[in-house]
Amino acid sequence: MTNIAKFALDDDSLVVIIGSGAGGGTVANELAQKGISSVVLEAGKRFTLEDLKNNEWEMFMKLSWLDKRISAGGWHHSKNHTNLPAWIVKGVGGSSIHWAGVSLRFKPHEFKMKSTNGNIEGANVADWPVTYEEVAPYYVKAEHKMGVTGKATDTPDLPESSHTKLHRIAAERTGMTFTNAPMAINSVPNDGRPACQQIGFCMQGCRIGAKWSTMYTEIPKAEATGLCEIRPNCMVLKIEHDKSGKATGVLYVDKDGNKKLQKARIVCVAANSIESPRLLLNSASEMFPDGLANSSGQVGRNYMGHVTGGVYGVFPEPVNMHRGTSVPSLITSEQANNPERGFVAGYTLEVLSLGLGFLSAFLKPGTSGWGRETAEALENYQNMAGVWICGEDLPVATNRITLHPTEKDQHGLPVPVITKTDHNNDVVMRNHAYSQMAKLYKSVGATKMHNLPAYPSSHNMGTNRMSEHPSDGVVNKWGQAHDVPNLFISDGSQFVTSAAVNPTLTIVALAIRQADHIAGLMKSGQV
Amino acid sequence: MSNNDHSTSRRKFLKNTGIGVAGTIVASTLSVTGSVAEEAKNISLPDSPHVSKTLLKMAKDIYPHEMIQNKYYQKIVDDLAKQQKRLIDEGVAMLDEQSIAKLGSPFLQVNYEPDRVRLLRSIEETTFFIKVRTALMFGLYDNPELFPLFGYQGSSVEKGGYLNRGLNDLDWLSE
Ligand SMILES: Cc1cc2nc3c(=O)[nH]c(=O)nc-3n(C[C@H](O)[C@H](O)[C@H](O)COP(=O)(O)OP(=O)(O)OC[C@H]3O[C@@H](n4cnc5c(N)ncnc54)[C@H](O)[C@@H]3O)c2cc1C
Ligand code: SF4
Numbered sequence: 001m002t003n004i005a006k007f008a009l010d011d012d013s014l015v016v017i018i019g020s021g022a023g024g025g026t027v028a029n030e031l032a033q034k035g036i037s038s039v040v041l042e043a044g045k046r047f048t049l050e051d052l053k054n055n056e057w058e059m060f061m062k063l064s065w066l067d068k069r070i071s072a073g074g075w076h077h078s079k080n081h082t083n084l085p086a087w088i089v090k091g092v093g094g095s096s097i098h099w100a101g102v103s104l105r106f107k108p109h110e111f112k113m114k115s116t117n118g119n120i121e122g123a124n125v126a127d128w129p130v131t132y133e134e135v136a137p138y139y140v141k142a143e144h145k146m147g148v149t150g151k152a153t154d155t156p157d158l159p160e161s162s163h164t165k166l167h168r169i170a171a172e173r174t175g176m177t178f179t180n181a182p183m184a185i186n187s188v189p190n191d192g193r194p195a196c197q198q199i200g201f202c203m204q205g206c207r208i209g210a211k212w213s214t215m216y217t218e219i220p221k222a223e224a225t226g227l228c229e230i231r232p233n234c235m236v237l238k239i240e241h242d243k244s245g246k247a248t249g250v251l252y253v254d255k256d257g258n259k260k261l262q263k264a265r266i267v268c269v270a271a272n273s274i275e276s277p278r279l280l281l282n283s284a285s286e287m288f289p290d291g292l293a294n295s296s297g298q299v300g301r302n303y304m305g306h307v308t309g310g311v312y313g314v315f316p317e318p319v320n321m322h323r324g325t326s327v328p329s330l331i332t333s334e335q336a337n338n339p340e341r342g343f344v345a346g347y348t349l350e351v352l353s354l355g356l357g358f359l360s361a362f363l364k365p366g367t368s369g370w371g372r373e374t375a376e377a378l379e380n381y382q383n384m385a386g387v388w389i390c391g392e393d394l395p396v397a398t399n400r401i402t403l404h405p406t407e408k409d410q411h412g413l414p415v416p417v418i419t420k421t422d423h424n425n426d427v428v429m430r431n432h433a434y435s436q437m438a439k440l441y442k443s444v445g446a447t448k449m450h451n452l453p454a455y456p457s458s459h460n461m462g463t464n465r466m467s468e469h470p471s472d473g474v475v476n477k478w479g480q481a482h483d484v485p486n487l488f489i490s491d492g493s494q495f496v497t498s499a500a501v502n503p504t505l506t507i508v509a510l511a512i513r514q515a516d517h518i519a520g521l522m523k524s525g526q527v
Numbered sequence: 528m529s530n531n532d533h534s535t536s537r538r539k540f541l542k543n544t545g546i547g548v549a550g551t552i553v554a555s556t557l558s559v560t561g562s563v564a565e566e567a568k569n570i571s572l573p574d575s576p577h578v579s580k581t582l583l584k585m586a587k588d589i590y591p592h593e594m595i596q597n598k599y600y601q602k603i604v605d606d607l608a609k610q611q612k613r614l615i616d617e618g619v620a621m622l623d624e625q626s627i628a629k630l631g632s633p634f635l636q637v638n639y640e641p642d643r644v645r646l647l648r649s650i651e652e653t654t655f656f657i658k659v660r661t662a663l664m665f666g667l668y669d670n671p672e673l674f675p676l677f678g679y680q681g682s683s684v685e686k687g688g689y690l691n692r693g694l695n696d697l698d699w700l701s702e
Contacts, residue, residue, distance in 0.1 A: 054682035057669050159690070162697035169700050197688030207684045317699040322679060323689040356679040360668035367651045370660050371644065375590045378668065382678025444700055 003226035007039055009262050014039055015518065016250055016264035018236045018279065021094020022507045023491035024270030025214025026145075028230075029222040030515030036522065037227045039262060040219075041252050043235040043271075044091035047215065052097075052205035056357040059204035063098055065090040067409050069274065073399065074421030076453050080366045085418035086305075086457040088272050092232050093215025095272065095458075096504070097205045100327040101183045101212065102350060103148040104501035105139050108132035109337055110345075110392070113497045116337055117344045123394040123423055124302055128496045129468040129477040138509035146184035146212040146508065147191060156187045158196055161324035166315070166385050166444055167331065167351050173443040176333040176436075181350070184212035184505075185325060191217065198324040200353065237411060239267055239283040239292055239487070247292075247487045253411055266518060266527055270490040270511075273303065273460035277401045277493060278416045280464065280474075293464075293481035298474050300401040302462040303418065304498040307347060307391030307426045310354075310362065310452035311434060313441035314380045321353035321385050331387070334436065335500045343428040346500040347391030349437065356381050362452055377450060385441070389433040393498045394423045395462050459503050464493040478517040479510060486527040490514055578608055578619050581635050582659065585622070588643050590663050594676050603666030604659065611658060618655025625650070 007014055015031055015038040017024045028040050044065075053059060064087065071077035071085040089095045109116050112127040119125070143152035150157050157180040160168075164180070171178035185202070186195045196210040209216050222228035233255035240261065242248050249263040269276045277300040283292040291299050331349035338346070354362065359381065364374055399421065403414035422430075434451050441449055467473025470482035479494045481487040490511050492503045499506075521527045582604035583597065608615040619634075626634040630642055637643050650656050667673060674681045683689060 054684050055669075057665065159694060161689075161694050165695060165697050166700060169702060172702075196690075197684075198690040198694050199684050199688035201682075201684070317697075318678065319697060320678070320680075320693070323683075323692075324694050355681075356674060356677050357665075357669040360664050367657065368648070370589045370651070372591050375592055378590075378677060379592065379594070 004223055005037065005226050005229040007037065007229050009260055012249070012263035013037065013265050014263070015266045015268060016041065016262055017268045017270060017490070018250065019043075019094060019270035019272065019275070019491065020092050020214060020219060020230065021089070021270060021272065021491070022096045022099070022214060022504045023511045024268065025093065025096065025218040025222075026508050026511035027268050027270065027490045027515050028228050029218035030512055031518065032222040032225040032228045034515070034519045035227065036519060038222075038229075040228065040230045041234040041236050041250065041262070042092050042094075042230065042232050044089065044094075044232065046092045046230075046232045047097065047205070049207055049209055049216070052207045054199065054201045054204065054207065056201075056204060056355045059098070059201075063089045063091055063205065068407070068415045070404060070407070070415060070417045071420075072417050073419040076366070077418075077420070077456065080453075081456050084456045085420075086274055086460050087455065088274070088460065091215070092219060092230060093213050096213040097215050098203050099213070099504055100202050100352070101185045101325075102327050102330075102502045103143065103146060103152070103182050103184045103505040104348070106132065106135075106499045106501060106506055107335070110497065110499040111135070113337075113345065113392075117339065120344060120394065120425070122396065123425070124397045125395060126465075126467065126472060126496050129466050135506070135509055135513070138513040139505065141512050142505055142509040145512070146505070147186055148182050148184050148505070149187045150180065150182045152182055155190070158183060158185060158187050158325055158328060159198070161198070161328050162319055163321040163324065163351055163353055163385055164329040166319055167329055167387075167440075170440045170444040171331055174439055176331050176440060179330050179332055181327055181330050183325065183327070186210045193217075196325060200322050200324050200326065201355075202326040235411060236271070236279060237282065237413060239269075239279065241285065241287070241292065241484065243287075245287060245484060247484055266486045266488065266522070268488045268490045268514075269464075272491055273463045273493040274401055274416055274418060276489060276491055277463040278403065281401075281403050282413055288483070293474055293483045293487055295483050296467070296471055296473055298465060298467075298472070300463050301397045301399070302395035302465055303399045303401055303420060303460070304393040304395055304462040304495070305420070305454070305457035306459045306498060307389065307393050307429045308454045309389045309430050309433070310352070310386060310455070311389070311437040311441070312359070312363070312384050312386040312450045312452065313437075313446040314377070314448040314450075315383045315385060316445055316447060318382045319385045320382060322355055327352050327388075331440065334433070341432055343425045343432065345392035345394070345425070345429070347389055347429055347433055348500050349387045349433065350390050352386055352388040354386065359384075362455055363450055365453065377448075380448075387437060389430065390459075390500065390502060391426070391429045391433065392500045394425055395465070395497060396421070396423055401463050459492070459498070461492040461495040461498050461503055464489045465496050466494050467496070479514045480517075488514060488518065575616070577635070578616060579605055581619050581622065581633075582608060582615070584635055584643070585647065585659060586663055588640070588647055589660050590667055592667070592676075595667065595673060599667065599670070599673065600663070603662055607659065607662045614655060614658060618653070618659070621653075621655065622646070622650065
């Protein structure tokens with residue numbers, strides 16, 4: 001590239017974007033395409049396609065955010081994943097490097113769960129201040145940007161694998177609804193990237209770039225405009241503001257350990273749902289003693305993952321689930337909100353292959369996961385098939401990100417504590433999913449089933465939620481902070497509820513919509 | 528990313544990690560993977576034959592697989608014993624002490640499998656046990672040399688993926 005932008009630290013005309021993942025990378029490119037200049041500060045390094053290897057643990061070590069975090073509360077992570085509450089990437093491209101690519105829209109009712117179900121005891125459910133109808137045109141844009149297979153872009157589904165075939169037949173036998181997954185993975189060459197070769201290590205980073213990731217789509221496109229400067233290895237410590245309460249810039253530490261202050265006209269926070277609220281809390285000042293943009297007290301609260309768990313069945317003959325796309329297909333029968341089942345909201349069953357390495361760690365996490373039974377289970381690897389449960393997790397005010405009172409990270413910042421306890425609705429839903437899976441797998445001859453508890457959280461949402469009224473949430477329907485008009489949240493932390501589907505398509509749709517809004521505000525001089 | 532960066536960041540993480548399996552799992556990759564695949568055939572000489580034999584017996588109770596030869600187990604635990612000598616020596620001494628107290632003889636001489644397993648269950652939350660177990664988990668299940676025994680095919684990009692290589696060859700279920 002010839003024309004890479006380089007901006008001065010005291011340039012106060014810029015949008016400064018924190019984080020380069022699904023949300024941040026998208027905002028950067030959308031703004032760049034509109035002629036708006038930005039600097040993206042990314043804590044992680046740049047990877048190349050050659051860095052992406054077909055090995056689960058090697059890539060986990062290479063890509064993951066491993067700065068200290070502490071799990072607390074009633075979820076099993078407090079015991080079994082003490083320092084790994086969530087599974088998030090640190091690198092240019094963020095978690096869009098290792099995401100599987102499942103791209104589903106929320107359903108209209110999933111933007112208004114409070115109106116749908118009324119008050120739910122012990123939960124902090126609210127309607128989104130934005131409706132499905134308002135987001136729908138941006139879903140279309142996101143689907144085209146990401147090249148989502150199937151109806152969305154009128155491209156073929158990915159080809160059927162044995163893993164999919166087993167689930168399709170099981171669904172037919174049990175009357176459940178089966179569908180190929182709409183994937184942000186090229187089934188045909190598109191956007192200068194090749195078609196998927198069914199390599200099967202999607203969650204280690206797609207070595208050939210067939211899967212959409214901001215790492216090699218949005219980021220280089222933004223850079224090519226000459227209007228976007230990416231600064232890798234730059235960890236933001238604090239957002240600064242002036243006397244009027246407007247954000248003025250961000251303090252960060254670069255790869256050599258030098259602290260720098262980048263001035264800004266607008267700040268977009270897209271550091272994923274643990275780091276984004278942590279940054280706001282760490283930006284407390286005399287004027288904002290409880291943290292920046294936190295007059296509602298909701299920063300860090302309502303932390304949601306998904307109601308989740310895994311189910312692996314053992315079959316009499318080989319399945320070879322590792323061959324092909326990690327998540328090839330879905331069972332969607334339980335997505336509806338049908339309280340007659342004993343829980344509100346719904347869930348999706350997502351066919352998911354794990355390799356031997358991950359399966360050995362997650363089959364029975366915890367100190368007792370060894371012995372003859374575990375060894376025998378793993379010897380059946382070739383004959384296994386599996387799903388991942390993705391159910392709507394209720395927002396609960398006490399499930400939250402807080403700052404540890406004494407422990408500090410390598411930059412001297414308090415480490416985040418991630419406290420989460422299942423709501424009873426979550427427990428009932430998860431058990432329902434396990435029993436549906438038993439029906440499904442018995443219909444195709446399962447000889448054994450393994451129910452796995454939740455993995456370190458891959459979907460993280462809700463900790464800077466949207467609200468109509470400033471007293472109920474952190475940002476408005478555009479992701480703009482109620483308290484700080486030139487501060488935006490551009491990631492999944494703005495979610496109000498979590499829906500029965502994966503979050504990234506919605507994160508990208510909201511990011512495109514937000515970029516439009518920011519461009520409008522800048523043009524009219526409102527920020 | 529150079530190997531160096533990789534292991535420094537692992538080391539940093541190891542230092543910061545408390546007990547808890549995921550943490551330990553991650554930390555243990557530091558000491559175990561890498562070396563396993565490269566030289567599984569040169570069984571390294573243990574510092575102490577008793578420690579080495581005890582660890583082998585323990586390893587085969589933790590993840591018993593008839594199909595895996597002893598040399599693979601041995602290599603994993605001996606490497607660990609070398610890297611974390613003090614912890615492992617003390618751990619084996621503790622195991623023997625408890626074994627003598629509860630079962631009347633050192634661990635190596637306990638022939639009845641359920642007795643050994645019960646003893647190991649009682650120490651499964653100790654750092655010593657977790658270290659040995661996670662070393663085995665990586666050494667056995669994240670070891671490309673052993674993948675074929677499990678029917679796992681490992682890295683596939685260099686073979687062009689599965690698009691034209693058995694993607695959908697399941698033939699034992701009728702439509
Ligand atoms: C294994 C796995 C599979 C998944 N599969 C799917 C799927 O199929 N479908 C789906 O919809 N979703 C999936 N997800 C979730 C998806 O990856 C995330 O929802 C999405 O990437 C979140 O986007 P984001 O922009 O909020 O954060 P991220 O993409 O995580 O980006 C955040 C970035 O901010 C950086 N950062 C954090 N703090 C700072 C700071 N202080 N200063 C500078 N930079 C900082 C981080 O390094 C990171 O690069 C999956 C996740 C995992 C773990
Ligand atoms: S299966 Fe397709 S998307 Fe997944 S890693 Fe392989 S080529 Fe990439």
